[in-house]
Amino acid sequence: MIRTALHYGFLVLGMFFFASTAVAMFRFRHVYDRAHAATKCLTGGSLSILIAFLIPGHSVAVILKVILAAGFLFLTNAVSAHALVRAAYRQGTSVEALEPDELRDEGDDRLRSTPAHPSPDSREHDR
Amino acid sequence: MIIAALVAIIVSAMAVFVRLVLGPSVPDRLMAANTLGVMFFTLIVLLAGVFRTDSFLDVALVYAVLQFADVLIMAKYLNRSGSVVST
Numbered sequence: 001m002i003r004t005a006l007h008y009g010f011l012v013l014g015m016f017f018f019a020s021t022a023v024a025m026f027r028f029r030h031v032y033d034r035a036h037a038a039t040k041c042l043t044g045g046s047l048s049i050l051i052a053f054l055i056p057g058h059s060v061a062v063i064l065k066v067i068l069a070a071g072f073l074f075l076t077n078a079v080s081a082h083a084l085v086r087a088a089y090r091q092g093t094s095v096e097a098l099e100p101d102e103l104r105d106e107g108d109d110r111l112r113s114t115p116a117h118p119s120p121d122s123r124e125h126d127r
Numbered sequence: 128m129i130i131a132a133l134v135a136i137i138v139s140a141m142a143v144f145v146r147l148v149l150g151p152s153v154p155d156r157l158m159a160a161n162t163l164g165v166m167f168f169t170l171i172v173l174l175a176g177v178f179r180t181d182s183f184l185d186v187a188l189v190y191a192v193l194q195f196a197d198v199l200i201m202a203k204y205l206n207r208s209g210s211v212v213s214t
Contacts (some may be wrong), residue, residue, distance in 0.1 A: 014169075015135040021162060022142035031154045034146075037136055038162045046169045049132060053176055065184040068174065069191055072166065076195040080161055083202035088154035090206055 003055060010052035017045025030094045032085060039081045046073055133173055140166045157201055164194040 022088075025039030050070045054063060095101065140163055147159035168191050175183030 008128060011132050016135055018166065018169075022139035023158060025143050025146040025162065031152065031158060034155065034158050038158050042162055042165050042204040046165055049136075049169050050172060052132075053172055059181075062175075062181055062184060065181075065188060068176055069172065069184070069188050070186070071169075072172075072191055072195075073168065076191070077165060080195055080198040080202070081158070081201055084157050084161065084205075087205035088152070088201040090152070091152075093152045093154050120201055 007052050007055045010048045010055065014045045014047075014052060017041045017048060021045065031088045032046035032094075032098065035081050039078050043077050044072060046070075102122045129173060129177055133170065136166055136170050136173070140150065140170075153179070153205065157205075161194070161198050164190070164198075168194070 017043075021037055021041040024041060025034060028034045028037060047070055049067055054066055058066075140197050143159050143162050143166065147163065150156040150159055167189065168187055171183055171187040171190060175187070
């Protein structure tokens with residue numbers, strides 16, 4: 001009984017997180033907002049559905065595989081989103097969305113090469 | 128109930144696919160592609176439960192690894208300034 005309730009609860013939670021990811025992909029306006037949705041909501045929804053998959057009881061091999069996949073997803077989704085956001089920032093994609101631009105004064109000239117002050121020798125540092 | 132979860136995942140994936148088509152810049156599309164990949168990964172795991180085929184889990188694991196490598200390679204490619212990709 002409790003097991004069934006937990007199964008349904010985690011399934012509904014995962015469906016809600018996925019639906020909110022889909023809504024956020026539409027309603028958010030910039031890449032960085034979408035990255036926020038694509039890491040938190042997506043990882044939470046996927047982990048919820050994987051937990052709901054594990055609850056009815058399976059063999060040990062299935063449980064180990066699903067736990068391995070869930071751990072891998074939990075680690076790598078944030079890493080790939082971080083890499084994507086960094087690439088978007090360096091290309092200058094909608095930088096005006098970041099009102100306090102905390103990466104601008106970091107002394108790293110390779111960040112934000114295009115829009116504001118294109119230094120003439122920035123290209124040869126990039127390789 | 129599993130079927131309802133499958134339908135919810137597919138509807139969300141279709142909505143994200145519209146963002147992948149519409150996305151104004153290349154990082155938008157890549158973010159939508161990453162989201163689609165994670166959704167299909169979850170779909171494959173649920174299908175392993177529906178069809179009672181444990182080998183689908185191996186498919187899902189390899190799919191997750193390949194998708195991670197794919198997104199990292201694309202981000203590395205985008206990191207070069209002066210690349211062919213316009214924003």
